[in-house]
Amino acid sequence: MAGTSTWAAALVIARKDVAVEVRTRAAFLSATVFALLAAAIFYYAWDPTAVSSLDLAPGVLWVIFTFSGLLGLNRSFGAELSERAIDGLLTAPIAREAIFLGKALANLAFLIGVQLIAIPAVILLYNVPVGRALWGIAAVGLLAAIGLVAVGTLFSAMVVNTRFAELLLPMVALPFFVPVIMAAAQATTTLVAGRPIAEAGGWIRLLGAFDLVFAAACTVAYPFTIER
Amino acid sequence: MPADEARSERAGSRKRGxxxxxxxxxxxxxVVATIVRAVYFTPVEARQGAAQKIFYLHAPSAFVALYVAFGLMALASALYLWLRDPRLDQLASSSAEVGLAFTTVVLVTGPIWGKTVWGAWWTWDARLTLTLFLWLIILGYLVLRGAVEDRQLRARYSAVLALLAALLIPFIHLSVYLFRTLHPQPIVLKPSAPSLPPEMLTTFLMALASILLLYVALLRARYALAxxxxxADAADDEAYA
Structure with a gap:
């Protein structure tokens, strides 16, 4: 069964990446510390008497989340460069799509990990009364993470072969993050304000559609980006 | 330099335009004739005054950049991934570069008009935002091209990025429309008949034709350069081989 082996291979690759990250904690530590620092810096970048911290919180959350996510995405394929480890993956008798899916799953785990730290931190630091909205925010966070990971993993695979890899990733990936960040921040604002989730229905459908379209498109596109 | 060599060089340069x-x-x-006609021989719009004349440069540039140039870029990129002909990659990147120039014209002329008529250089309106992001995506595309040494890899990367950008545009469009829009609705390209006075319509169509011609001329030149x-690269490879 080709389908099963693709997913099985993807899971093995994802487990390898997660294990490397758990043992080194290099990218995760820098991403979460960055998220906490940015949350603190953003607070002082506005006049708290003019804009209430509650109005800032959703925007701050999604901005710091995007940039800390980029730190992890950079490492995704960058880590395979030393000793040409990527050649090992490419010569393995598995579908090229499995490499992409494995990398994407590991990046998704990374982003969810960052969210688990960043979302409570922003809720605490900005005094956001979440209450029952927490599950809604978590769902929006997951939907947004899938979209960011689909696009980010593909571009990470592309930019490692360029001259200024880590500088190029934000430039290429951020325009693609725009609809995701916009929809996630708007949906979060609705939820934090205590309004029903149905009011953010348009934004949530947009997130879902983005996830479906780009997860499929990037999986199909990945084999085109590797040398034959 | 021998005379026949110089002659063949001249012939070569003529052949490449x-x-x-x-x-x-x-x-x-x-384009110059259009500007002269727009400025001196087209009536001034009653409410917007002279500022409205920017429309003759702004709207055709937007049409040529957003539909013609980037449409051709996406089409050539898709065909490249299928046929793997380097000329398609060169055509796509040439069209992207010329399209970027026209998008820049749109982004410069728009705020000048906006400041006069809206009272603000920029608003986060659907069309403005979409155009700005398209401009940034094309810029990223060209920077990515400059950062990849291998020609074949560069062509494949660019084609993938161009196709994903084509997929992204509806999403940016939808997300900025969920905000609100302030931009004037289409006047000429709309389902009902154009609601422009005949003299203005003639100027507009002339502007559209001349800007389209300018695009073709620039694309030809850029493609010849590519x-x-x-x-030259191929000759280099051969010399070092």
């Missing part, structure tokens, strides 16, 4: 590019000269003349670079 070298010193005298008649399409470019005609296009520039047509071909020249490619053959």
């Amino acid at each position: 070298g010193p005298f590019d008649w399409v470019f000269v005609v296009a520039v003349a047509a 071909r020249a670079y490619a053959s």
